[in-house]
Amino acid sequence: MKTLLIDNYDSYTYNLFQLIAEVNGEEPVVVLNDTPPDGIPDLREFDNVVVSPGPGHPAEPRDFGIAARVIARSTVPVLGVCLGHQGIAVGERGNVAAAPEPRHGYLSTVRHDDRDLFQGLPQNFTAVRYHSLAVSEPLPETLEATAWSEDGVVMGLRHRTRPLWGVQFHPESVLTDYGHRMLVNFRNMTAERASRPRTKNTAVTPSAAAIPRQRRSPSPAYRLHTRRIATAIDAEAAFTRMCADAPRAFWLDSSQVEEGRARFSFFGDGSGPLAEFVRYDATAGVCEVERPGLPPRKVRASIFDYLKRQLTTRRVDGAGLPFDFTGGYVGYFGYETKADCGSPNRHRAETPDACWLFADRLIAVDHEEGCTYAVCVAEDTPQAAREAADWLDTATAQLTFVASAEQVPAPPTTTEPNTSAAEPWLVRDRATYLADIEACGRELRAGTSYEICLTNAARLPVSYDPYDYYRVLRRLNPAPYAAFLRFGDLDVAGSSPERFLRITRDGIAEAKPIKGTAPRGETPDEDLRLRDELAADAKTRAENLMIVDLLRNDLGRVCATGSVRVSRLMATETYATVHQLVSTVEGRLRDGTGAVDCVRACFPGGSMTGAPKLRTLEIIDELETEARGVYSGALGYFGCSGGADLNIVIRTAVFTGGRMHLGAGGAIVLDSDPVAEYDEMLLKTAAQMRAHQHTERSALPATAEEHAR
DSSP states (O other): OOOEEESSSSSSHHHHHHHHHHSSOOOOOOTTTOOGGSSSSSGGGGGGEEEEEOOOOSSHHHHHHHHHHHHHHSSSSSSEETHHHHHHHHHHTEEEEEEEEEEEEEEEEEOOOOOOOHHHHHTTTTEEEEEEEEEEOOTTTTTTEEEOOOOEEEEEEESSSEEEESSSSSTTTOTTHHHHHHHHHHHHHHHHHHHOSOOOOOOEEEEEEEOOOOOOOTTTEEEEEEESSSOOOOOHHHHHTTTTTTEEEEEEEEOOTTTTBBOOOOOOOOOSTOOOOEEEEEOOOOOOOOTTSSEEEESSSSSHHHHHHHHHHHHOTTTSSSSSOOSEEEEEEEEGGGGGOOOOOOSSOOOOSSSEESEEEEEETTTTTTEEEEEEEEEHHHHHHHHHHHHHHHHHHHHHHHSOOOOOOOOOOOOOOTTTGGGBBBSOOHHHHHHHHHHHHHHHTTOSSSSSEEEEEEEEOOSSSSHHHHHHHHHHHHOEEEEEEEETTEEEEEEEOOOEEOOOOSSSSEOEEEEEEOOOOHHHHHHHHHHHHHHHHHHHHHHHHHHHHHHHHHHTTTTOHHHHHOEEEEEEEEEESSEEEEEEEEEBTTTTTOOOHHHHHHHHHGGGGGESSSHHHHHHHOOOOOOTTTTEEEEEEEETSSSOOOOOOOOEEEEEEEEEEEEEEEEEEEOOHHHHHHHHHHHHHHHHHHHHHHHHHHHOOOHHHHHHO
């Protein structure tokens, strides 16, 4: 069965896409609501039409576009969801106005007439609502209500003579009951009205969609060389000895090792023969590429296109290794790289919009198995193989020395946390930030967004080595996705608890959005109480749900039908200074789609934007007075064997020009308390400011390796 899906620039459209494809056995055709008239497909080619949710009001052409015309002219069945539902009412001269209470990420019970879409569904099933506006009763004579929420809002309607149906809630949400069944009913109603069904209605099952993809054979131009040491060396001591003085170096540091999340640490520098360094300017659309012994050159290409092309030519076979960083690019996408993902920038960052170092030589530490690997990517020639063997000999000798050296105790870190330490350095002061939160509330009530991730920044002068700062930070606030990057005159030191995306070499993608933060308690009882309150808080759960549905949508753009699932929903995780509410979303990439494609489809991470993403990004650019830069982007690696792992850049300090930049913020929703949101923003800078204060006050003791140098 063939469906036309009209996308009102919503961040949940591809959840509908996946659901429709599963039910119909055929992917729908997606058109944007601002498609020119000559680009609108002939409706006679389709069995039915689905009109997506979206921001705004259905009477506004920018918000609803071609959907109004399609609904008015369609002779095939139409299902409108949320904004689409409201658009059906407006098309019949109905009234769409402010709902009695806006509901964003809110779970309601739905009673219904047990007909059409709701046939066979139990009364008072649970549905998720994302709306500030609603269809008012009484309805026009041409329409009748079919479902209602517990607060009396119309949740479903039908046209009395035309094949038009609408639902105000979101059947595609992960927490809506019977969404799949409703789409089956819509499919069956379509088939009953058709004189000849176009295709056999064979649903695609998740198991069928999960068949492993056929992967290309690795290119013969490059070969992977490795050496294993049966000891998990001290990564800090080894990085300090081997890489810290290099002009370009990296350390992807699992400073908080946890089973199933943070098993490996990787470090290296840019000294290898295949190394290259790429800076990206999103405004110009230009990559500046530096390679050893060659003058810099400029390539007019998106950073995503450049990385994808280079990784394709440098592919290696990583079979037999327990990790996916088998050489490749390590670095970051700054927030303003969103310009390559459909969201133009209003502000320009002081730092490069992206920086990536091709690491052909690196060290991998397996904290779980207690071993270390030296990894080298080399051209597949006898000379390159000899050079690789020489480097492996040198690297293993250095690692063996580090492993045998006497370890120096960790330096004391007794500085007490001060949640307001960043306040004097904020870019937007307390009054301005509170006013921005109020402005977000107005947008939420108007229906232009469900959730807005508002951020602020602190800028302060520093005189110490950023690496000294990072060594303190990783002790004060260990995190599974911590990192230190030294890229010339730019240093990044972060203790991120949040994974953005991991893509395995077999094409399994995983996102771990965090929404919901609470401080640790001073006593075990208080700590448990704060953790339990976070897990049960309705506002926090709504924030998390909205981002989970957003990540499902983003992965649904690039994943096989039926493969996107939520394996953990709103689990509470505890870190050194905070408790956080974390979910896990997974999917299998469709054939022909790689790690770079997946990251581009999902960037920026939904936990740093809100939803609907594109309209919310516009709101953020209007409220925030400067570029976010590295902060709230993504940092990690793309491996030469097809895998990738990137964090969300939070709890991170960026150093350049003798100054430190800290970003922090939070998700603003309808129930947000402005003062509490301001305090939470400051709380998220506490660990970084504590590390700053300690680094300023005391010199970090040298390790045994530094004494030996």
